[in-house]
Amino acid sequence: MTPKKEDYLKIIFELGGKRKKISNKQVAFSLNVAAGSVTEMIKKLVEGDLVEHEPYAGISLTPKGAKVAEDLVRRHRLWESFLVDKLGYKLQDVHTDAEVLEHITSSELMDHLEDFLGHPKRCPHGGIIPTKDGEYEEDTHQVLASLQDGKQAVVDRFIDNHDLLEYLSDVKLNIGDQIKILEHTPFEGPVKIFVKNTNEEMDIGYKAAHYIFVK
Structure with missing residues (x-):
């Protein structure tokens, strides 16, 4: 399987594609790729029985695709944890090196890394890390955008997208922050929040x- 196919499976999993339908637009934004590229790749994943695609409904992982995605996500996120927690990488800069490491690491080394x-x-x-048994x-x-004005919540996780993480670092919104929605400004304007x-x-x-x- 090519690294590009693996990237698509990981992001579909991260967006909730094991449980629900994900739109091409969501995938395109998360991977910073054109909509046409998503359409082409989804066809290949369907042919490999890794995803299901219903026109105008969306994309979801097949049982086979979910199993592959869980293993990839485990590898990627364990390396992210190591690079950030042990080597001091900035969160927004960790993805590329974690991507390289996940593809060249044996299963035995991954088990030792998880133990370490x-x-x-x-x-x-904030993303979950499956165990080697897939648990x-x-x-x-x-998502924050879905909360109504006046609702309160806790920031739980961010999509693993460099531009998004760079942006959130600049505005200083962090996982675990307690927030209240103040206003959804019109015409796709910003969401105003209060950080407790x-x-x-x-x-x-x-x-x-x-x-x-x-959440």
Whole structure:
């Protein structure tokens, strides 16, 4: 399997594609690729019985695709945890090297790495890390943008996208922050929130608000 196919399976999993239908648009944004590229790759994944695609409904992982994705996600997120926690990488800069390492690491080394890290349950951007047996708690798939004005929540995880993580580093929104939705501004304007941890108001861009998961 090519690294590109693996990237698609990982992001479909991260967006909730094991449980629900994911749109081509969501995949395109998360991977920073053109919509046409997504359409072409999804056809290949369907041919490999890795995903199912229903026109106008979306994409979801098959049981075969979910198993492959879980293993890939475990590898990638364990390396992210090591690079951030042990080598001091910035969160927004860790993806590329983790991507290289996950493809060249034996299963035995992954098991030793997991032991060394103390069997972490989540990676630095909040995503779950499946065990080698494929066990894990299901992620939340409720996004900040879906919360109504006045609702409160806790920031749970971010999509593993460099531009998004760079943006969130700049605005200083962090996993675990307690927030309250103040206002959805019109015409796809920012979502205004209040962060209880810092006692500050903050504007979150419309697109970014669709890739910040809360609970």
